[in-house]
Every structure is written in structure tokens, then in C-alpha cells.
Amino acid sequence: MPYADLTKEELMELKKSLKAEYKAMQAKDLKLDMSRGKPSQEQLDISMGLMDVLSSDADLMSENGSDCRNYGVLDGIPEAKELMGDMMEVPADNLIIYGNSSLNVMYDCISRSYTHGVMGSTPWCKLDKVKFLCIVPGYDRHFAITEYFGFENVCIPMLESGPDMDMIEELVQNDDSIKGIWCVPKYSNPTGNSYSDEVVRRFARLKPAAKDFRIYWDNAYTIHHLYDLDQDHLIEILAECKRAGNPDLVYKFASTSKVTFPGSGIAALATSHNNLEDIKKQLKMQTIGHDKVNQLRHVRYFKDIHGMVEHMKKHANSLRPKFEMVLDTLESELGGLGIASWTKPKGGYFISFDTMDGCAKEVVSKCKKAGVVLTGAGATFPGGNDPHDKNIRIAPSFPPVGDLEMAAKLLCLCTKMAAVDKLLG
Numbered sequence: 001m002p003y004a005d006l007t008k009e010e011l012m013e014l015k016k017s018l019k020a021e022y023k024a025m026q027a028k029d030l031k032l033d034m035s036r037g038k039p040s041q042e043q044l045d046i047s048m049g050l051m052d053v054l055s056s057d058a059d060l061m062s063e064n065g066s067d068c069r070n071y072g073v074l075d076g077i078p079e080a081k082e083l084m085g086d087m088m089e090v091p092a093d094n095l096i097i098y099g100n101s102s103l104n105v106m107y108d109c110i111s112r113s114y115t116h117g118v119m120g121s122t123p124w125c126k127l128d129k130v131k132f133l134c135i136v137p138g139y140d141r142h143f144a145i146t147e148y149f150g151f152e153n154v155c156i157p158m159l160e161s162g163p164d165m166d167m168i169e170e171l172v173q174n175d176d177s178i179k180g181i182w183c184v185p186k187y188s189n190p191t192g193n194s195y196s197d198e199v200v201r202r203f204a205r206l207k208p209a210a211k212d213f214r215i216y217w218d219n220a221y222t223i224h225h226l227y228d229l230d231q232d233h234l235i236e237i238l239a240e241c242k243r244a245g246n247p248d249l250v251y252k253f254a255s256t257s258k259v260t261f262p263g264s265g266i267a268a269l270a271t272s273h274n275n276l277e278d279i280k281k282q283l284k285m286q287t288i289g290h291d292k293v294n295q296l297r298h299v300r301y302f303k304d305i306h307g308m309v310e311h312m313k314k315h316a317n318s319l320r321p322k323f324e325m326v327l328d329t330l331e332s333e334l335g336g337l338g339i340a341s342w343t344k345p346k347g348g349y350f351i352s353f354d355t356m357d358g359c360a361k362e363v364v365s366k367c368k369k370a371g372v373v374l375t376g377a378g379a380t381f382p383g384g385n386d387p388h389d390k391n392i393r394i395a396p397s398f399p400p401v402g403d404l405e406m407a408a409k410l411l412c413l414c415t416k417m418a419a420v421d422k423l424l425g
């Protein structure tokens, strides 16, 4: 029965029994961390073959004749561009291969625009006001970058099939201090949903007042499906921008962080030739070249995109039972109670969970006191400020499935306790 239909006496009774359950949970002495979307040890083991493909007698020459052990090749070896291009669904010559982190590339793009502008425009540091659009709930580290540079982060609500495009169109058309938008278009962090065709088409047809406005299209979960058949597929944004007569509108990012090893993978940026030229002016001052041995290692390991796709199925086999465990627990414990809602992703690393308004902080704190660390409430909003205090990001990947069941049960229990308190006033 929905909690809202319970009488005060029934709620008081419920409060007592939930408290007893919570005490029993605390006695289990749990120590679980579900705070960040890290691959589990089992998932890291999937990629250990990466360590075997290059030995001391390996030929480390790239296809283009350059020795991967030496300096040079600013934008990445051709075979790595081919592989990452296929992963990102763009031609290899629209790519720069970077180092070990796509977040680092995003930071660089903001930093370069701040100090040197975008394709000849006024550097953002010389402007009185710079605003960035942030789709919420979203990825805390995106918001942290633009906050760090002193920009005003403007929240845009995430809807079922992507962000509120009416709002985005209206804002970017009329305000030239808006310089960009953070997007996770596929299996979004944290909602797990993907942008519809209409949303992608509308993005490609934006008419920003600012010529130096760029869409930061973070395709972190581009091949990270949970199911073989039931997968999300998006219109490719670079091609769509070109079709729409807006070829320079987007920077697209990806990495192999959650394909091989986070922090030891390869990252890439895909964008128009005009943007690439602009970016390389800075890049050549920043470095002589990135880690080509690691680029070569990844290519030799996967061989091609088919190798990568097969590899991702192994990740899916590890992640799927965890997602299903959490979703089944949420449904069996909270379904029909009217005190929480959650997303049901088909890929990516997260489930987005909403408590009743004003309860998320309390739920996260109660979980922590019983040994389960969740991502801080509010983390999915700029400045850590969830105006409704209801969103919690669930990251099921890291703990073993058995532990996860306990953690999910605890989350449900704490959600019930907070809801009862709220209803009792």
C-alpha cells in the first residue's frame, strides 16, 4: 500500500519495525563502497591480456613507420585513430588520440578556450560572464571543471529522452555568454538513459548566439551495453552537425577507461577539421606526443572494433547481474509504495534513484552509518546542490554481487525510514 495512504498510527508502527530492521543491518558490520562508478576487480581481470601483447622483443613500429618508443606523432598513430574512430563512429581523420583520460581532454578544451578563445574568438577569461549549461542530474566532475574556472553553471532538466531541448534552444539563442553544454548522450551518468533521435537532431541544429559555443558530447559509455540485443543507438552527432550546416558545433569525447583500465587507457577527441586545426595550435605547445606504446598495445590487443565489441560483452556479463540485482531489489522492496522512483538503464555504469523530496541526504547518511558509502546526495547537481534533495546516484559496478544485495536492501530500508519520518512531519 502506498505510504501516503497509511494512517498516523500505522506509520508510527512501521517506524518502529523499520528501526529494528536498521539495527539488525548495523549489526552486520557492512563495509561497502558504492560511491564511484569504478569497474570491479573481476572486470579489470578481463583486460589482463593487454599486458601480454607487447614483450621486450615486440616490433613497436606503427603502420606509418614511426617508432612508438620515440617522440613524435602529435595526434596519435593511425591504427589507434582507426580503432577509436570506429568506437566513436567517426572517420579516423576527425580524431586526435590523447593520453590516459578523456576528462583531462575536456578540461584542456575548457582551459584553452579560457586562455586563447575558440577559433579566434575572445578568450573567455576576458569576458565578464561565462555560463555553461549542465544537464541535471549529471556528472559531478563535468560541473566541477566549469565551476573551477568560475563559470556560472546553469541547470537543464534531464527528461525521459534527453535534456529539455526547448529550454536549451531558448537559452543559447538569446544569451551569448553561454559558451557550452555538458552532455553524456548515451547511457547517461547517472540516469542511464540515452538521447532520442529528435534530441540529437535538435542539438545539431542549435543556433547559439555565441559563435564560440560548443557542445561537449561526452560519449563515455558509447559501447557499454548491458544486453546483446536490447541496446540504445544514437544518431552520430558529428555527421548530423555537418548535415545541419553546423560542422564546428561539437567536441566529442571518449576513452577506453571502462573498456580496459581506468587511468591507463587511451582517450580521444573527435571534431571537425576546423576545430582540429585550432586545437592542434595549442596541443603542439603542450606536448610532443602522447603515449604511443599504450596506443599500439590497445590496437594489438583488440585488433579492431569487433574485438572491442566482443570484449565489452565480457564486461556486460559481469555488470548485468549487478544491475538486475539492484533493480529487482528496488522493485520488490519499494515498488508501489510511492516513496521512490528509479531508472532502468540498458547500459553504462549508473542507476539514478529519487527519494521523496527532502530525503536524499538523510538516506545517504543513514546508509553510511550502517556501513554503505553512496555518492554524496546532491553530487549530481552543480555545486552539490540538489534543489529537491531527492537524487542519489547508484553505482553497482564495484562491489561483488552478494554484497550488493545487502547494500541495495539497506538503501531501500533507509529510503523507507526517511519517507516515514517525512510523512509523520
Ligand code: PLP
Pocket (backbone or CB within 6 Å): 037, 100, 101, 102, 103, 104, 139, 184, 189, 218, 220, 254, 255, 256, 257, 262, 263, 267
Ligand atoms: N565521463 C563520464 C560521463 C564518466 O562517467 C567518467 C567516469 O566515470 C569519465 C568521463 C571519466 O573518463 P576518463 O577516465 O576517460 O577521464
